Amino acid sequence: MxxxxxxxxxxxxxxxxxxxxxxxxxxxxxxxxxxxxxxxxxxxxxxxxxxxxxxxxxxxxxxxxxxxxxxxxxxxxxxxTDELNAERKMLLQMLFVEGNHFCPSCEKSGNCLLQATAYEMNMEDVLFQEFYPRRPIDASHADVMIDFNRCILCELCVRASHDIDGKEVFAIAGHGIGTHLVVNSMSGLLVDSDMALSDRAASICPVGAILPKRRGFVIPIGVRRYDPHTAADVDTQEAS
Structure with missing residues (x-):
């Protein structure tokens, strides 16, 4: 049979x-x-x-x-589809104006998922007025810094700190346009948290919001993740 x-x-x-x-x-x-x-x-x-x-x-x-x-x-x-890609492009444009994303001066340029996805969606400019929000830079920690200007509220650092590191270093607070990333410490500063450079939360950020100190431009521009490849190329290669 x-x-x-x-x-x-x-x-x-x-x-x-x-x-x-x-x-x-x-x-x-x-x-x-x-x-x-x-x-x-x-x-x-x-x-x-x-x-x-x-x-x-x-x-x-x-x-x-x-x-x-x-x-x-x-x-x-x-x-x-043209409709869905247009909506994606608009979402990306909103993310760019809601934070201070100046790619040429960012250490994550060429290795930034937001930047690469904008290229993938053919985003050449923004249609909205820049917000230029006044968000702090927390350089208090000995090994890790946070540029809150670049945070896109993906919550990956929140989930990494909770699910993998078991520390609850980060959280999301506020509502609407006031939604923002916060550090779980009495002072609100990273130095007073139990964050460590070896934490998954320290390396999970897809943009330039959380960066290690003293390691800038270790990978030179031109050979970074998205310099020779598109976001689509990298994503499908990593999946295989």
């Missing part, structure tokens, strides 16, 4: 079938198949939360975060 061959369940992503495993999200399955969906707050080491909305896709005409939406057999998913 011949045993029937079981075929992997698939869903359609921009007209192409993508196989998935039970429990995977749309973003996880897409990455494993070498398909790029732009994202900022998602990281493979942490539970997704869909805060940045850059990975928004459409399923049955309804919008949702690809990092949180579960896959389903036969589902039709839209991602790489």
């Amino acid at each position: 011949n045993t029937p061959v079981q075929t992997a369940a698939t869903f359609s992503l921009d007209g192409e079938d993508v196989p998935f495993e039970p429990g995977e999200t749309i973003l996880q399955a897409a990455r494993r198949a070498g398909r790029y969906i732009p994202h900022l707050c998602w990281h493979p080491d942490f539970h997704p939360q869909g805060s940045c909305r850059v990975c928004t896709v459409k399923v049955k005409g309804r919008a949702g975060s690809a990092c949180t939406l579960q896959t389903a057999a036969g589902e039709v998913v839209e991602s790489n």
Whole structure:
């Protein structure tokens, strides 16, 4: 008696079938198949939360975060469309004006996911007035500094400190435009927290908000992560 061959369940992503495993999200399955969906707050080491909305896709005409939406057999998913890419570009433009993101002077230039994603979405300029918020730079710690001007509220440092380091060094406070990253110490300064350079939270930041001291430009500009490759290239290479 011949045993029937079981075929992997698939869903359609921009007209192409993508196989998935039970429990995977749309973003996880897409990455494993070498398909790029732009994202900022998602990281493979942490539970997704869909805060940045850059990975928004459409399923049955309804919008949702690809990092949180579960896959389903036969589902039709839209991602790489003019409408969704325009919305992503607008979200990126808002992030750039809500903080002080001056790429040429930033140590993370060429290794910044925000910058690389903006290039991927063909963002050449911003449509909104710059906020130029007055946010501090915390250089109190001996080994790590925080430039709050560059924080994009992805919460990766919050999750890393809680889930991996077990320290609760960071938290998000405030509402609306006043939402901001805070340090969990009596003074509010990093020096009075139990942060260490070896913590996962010290290296997880996708932009230039949390940086190690005395290690600037160790990797020269021109050979950094996104200098020779696009965000899509890096994302799909790391997934394979």
